[in-house]
Amino acid sequence: MAEIPSLEITTPRRSMGQLVIRQFLKHRMAVIGALILLVIVILVAGADLFERYDPLQINLRNRFQPPSAEHWFGTDDLGRDMWARTLHGGKVSLLVGFLSMAVAIFIGTLIGLISGFFGGWIDAVLSRITEIFQSVPRLFILIVLTTFLRQLDLPWMKPGTFWPIALVIGVLAWMSVARLVRGSTMSIKEQEFVTAARMIGANNFRILFRHILPNVASPIIVAATLGLAGAIITESGLSYLGFGIQLPTPTWGNMLSNTQNQMLTVPWTAIFPGMMIFIVVIAINYLGDGLRDALDPYHIEK
């Protein structure tokens, strides 16, 4: 008699979440990136605990001190402690980055979902709007918008208020997300489970947010990490040029803005803030790489 082959399952059962985490942990650089990012977020969020001087404390007798045990990152042109300023600047830079990324993802997802799901004239109008936003010279419009915000002189626009700038960066950065979500939505809405949901009487709203949105979540998450990196670079660039967050509130960008005249003699004022932007952005990019692999169901394990 022939032996009946055993039907024992050799691969242990794993939930979707476990699979994603396992795949992510295999990407060494992504894990390192995530850890570095975590350390920086902790340092920056607890800036008040880790700093040794007031970041706004001017001490002219102590200007342009090179890095030392006393001032880890040296001091700047007004004798302010660069370590404290770097931590505080990081808080603003990261908050602006997160906020503008959230704004861009929110607008982009909403427009992409509606555009892809309803099609027809709604899609035509929304796609044209997306195209118009893609055709403007972004950085230049941003500069005009931030100048405009400053001239408004609103009561809540105190020096150092950062959310209006985060908002305008986000409002000019949602287009690629919208295109991505629109494409995915268009293919997902044709699948059987959407028809099934409609059969049991789900309305459009429920179908969009309960059935389609979870299925486009992976590309959105990846886009969000890349968007975060982009937003941090945009903010630092704007602040560097003097159109972003205004001094004395430090951000990594504006800490670099008045270094151009001094950096030849005191290079540390130019090196540390830029180094932080670079480290954070490269960590986020690796994190995004890892997430892309981990969230891709067709990813082949190497």
Add this chain to the structure above:
Amino acid sequence: MTSYLLRRLAQALLTLLVISMIIFGLISAVPGGIMSAYSENTDMTPEDFARLQAKFGLDQPVPVRYLKWLGNMLQGDWGNSFVSKRPALQEIADRLPNTILLMGSMLIVTLLIAIPLGVFSALKQYSLFDHILTTLALAGQSLPTFWFGLILIIIFSATLKGADGGPLLPGSGMTTPGMPFNLLDLIRHMILPVAMLALISAAGYMRYMRSSMLEVLPKDYVRTARGKGLSERTVLFRHALRNALIPIVTLLGLELPYLFGGALFTETIFAWPGIGRLFFDAAMKTDYPVLMAVLMIFSALIIFSNLLVDVVYTIIDPRITLS
């Protein structure tokens, strides 16, 4: 083909029209608008203020002013710079060649670096060389351009000295002041600004080129070419590379807004007398006619280059039909 082109052209013009409305709306919504320069002048009575407003036509509603502005612009009158009092269009025309020179050289250098490295990296996938290059590329993409520019200045024009004891490479301007124009001097001034942008954007193009090449290599037509007994060189360069280059054309079109953004940083950091620098100065001094002119020119360039990319695409890729 003609009807498609005409439709796309009409679409492009419509987009440009909408953008012109947005730009005009934005500038007219600025509190105080172009009159803000006078608002702090204590010698001016309210009557003077009103008279000036009427003179500039600012007492009229925004749509009327927009139509007037549009009409003037179409006739070549883009207003005069508040700062230099010269026509805004003239200001741009004077500096456009400098920007084109810088950005054109940068684009050529970028492609010269990115395409060979990307192809090589794809051919040697997972080799040590490939790993080093992809790591470097990701690092390059994460560098803030302006900071990279500052570092280049620190290294090459402050720390390192040339044979004559001066800086190894000049870190600002287009020519050495007081020296008669010579090509070598111009090239020396171009090295750092071009390197700042080209190295960073080459990182992006290289990654793109690598994945595009990897996508093409396993295709049937590449195998067919090999099967016909063509040399590996011909297969790679005539069959694979040509097809892998197609998506790069789209990227070139899509990247244009970033290219202009890059020009703003390079020209500001290296004091290069181009349009980016012009815009920066105009924004600092709220010189609205120049700001609006630059925004309009750049928007038009982006829209028409996207149109051009679509047309070029259909020419180089016969699989795509116009519809």
